[in-house]
Amino acid sequence: MEIEKLDVEASMEESGGVESSSGKEALLLASDLSDNLDLDEDEKEKNQEEERSKAESSTKKKKKKSKNKKKKKKSSLQQTDPPSIPVIDLFPSGEFPEGEIQEYKDDNLWRMTSEEKREMERLQKPIYNSLRQAAEVHRQVRKYMRSIMKPGMLMIDICETLENTVRKLISENGLQAGIAFPTGCSLNNVAAHWTPNSGDKTVLQYDDVMKLDFGTHIDGYIVDSAFTVAFNPMYDPLLAASREATYTGIKEAGVDVRLCDVGAAIQEVMESYEVEINGKVYQVKSLRNLNGHSIGRYQIHAEKFVPNVKGGEQTKMEEGELYAIETFGSTGKGYVRDDLECSHYMKNFDVGHVPLRLPRAKQLLATINKNFSTLAFCRRYLDRLGETKYLMALKNLCDSGIIEPYPPLCDVKGSYISQFEHTILLRPTCKEVISKGDDY
Secondary structure (H helix, E strand, C coil), X not given: CHHHHHHHHHHHHHCCCCCCHHHHHHHHHHHXXXXXXXXXXXXXXXXXXXXXXXXXXXXXXXXXXXXHHHHHHHHCCCCCCCCCXXXXXXXXXXXXXXXXXXXXXXXXXXXXXXXXXXXXXXXXHHHHHHHHHHHHHHHHHHHHHHHHCCCCCEHHHHHHHHHHHHXXXXXXXXXXXEEEEEEEXXXXXXXXXXCCCCCCCCECCCCCEEEEEEEEEECCEEEEEEEEEECCHHHHXXXXXXXXXXXXXXXXXXXXCEHHHHHHHHHHHXXXXXXXECCEEEECEECCCCCEEEEECCECCCCCEECCCCCCCCCECCCCCEEEEEEEEECCCCCCEECCCCXXXXXXXXXXXXXXXXXXXXHHXXXXXXXXXXXXXXXXXXXXCCCXXXXXXXXXXXXXXXXXXXXCEECCCCCCEEEEEEEEEECCCCEEECCCCCCC
């Protein structure tokens, strides 16, 4: 094009600079042709670019669709009935659902918007995720147990069904994942720490009030939660008392809150309830010598205790702590004592090396260290591992202070006790009720 323009201009110069009409027309025609050809080339390039971008976007969309389909296929996996699919397979992303989030009150409201506190949480995310995985297992197991429990079942069958379901859903793996402590299924006046020993023939009755208390853990991060089962609606007010008292304790808990203030709030709500049982009216009492507690790694009872009545310790709750808020409502004296045959045991968390004379005691301690470490266990768990004739060795370990026995805790005979419990995490920005579910 440029050559044609130069040729026309040269011919005009040769004609003495005289502009003829034919010369002008030739010049204009040549420039128009060159412009049109330039435009055609530009349009072609634009069209080619558009086609390329369309092709790229379509391939990207196809890839995204295929990825989404894969994700949908994975996430469409649903729990069986009875539950058998490990929870980790139901959440292929490895992210587990949060518990109920509650904001702090009053002077701590700023925490939710603090960038510094959020960053602290980001650093703790793996720990939070372990707790949430354990909590999801707890929710799914208790949902299943609620659907199958009925009067006439052997207590030992209830416990073993529950524990085997936990083992499947949590992908039990030694001390890395499993049951945090024996299943408590304490009946009526028994508040806690009762589970059937091997050969026990106790049967769940229609008029029983059963506290089902069990724990799960991932890497030693424990979720402790409990609820009460009563088939007779006569006990509904008793169950409502402990449930609402537990919710009150959770609501009052927080960073820098004094433990005694939580206890006072729990007692006020608990003792505002009455229950009529077989024509007699009882005021519900809050158990004064049974408490909630902080939870450590591989340590179900850590240093701090959350009272169920007023007048407790002035100690404050602190950021990052994990607590089991549990309340017990009783129609008896509101005071428990050790009674019945012991089934629960736990290695003393702070014990050092203690010399043992009995070889059988040494061998039993090695089994306990390998399978439970400082997590609680029961005699059924030792039976399951193949241990036999171990009662004398176990007594020797208890007498030496290495193992601590936890006998059942009972109020007066003829009384009834209900319990509800949740695990809460005092995160830097908010309070997370880790074990909260649709049921309670």
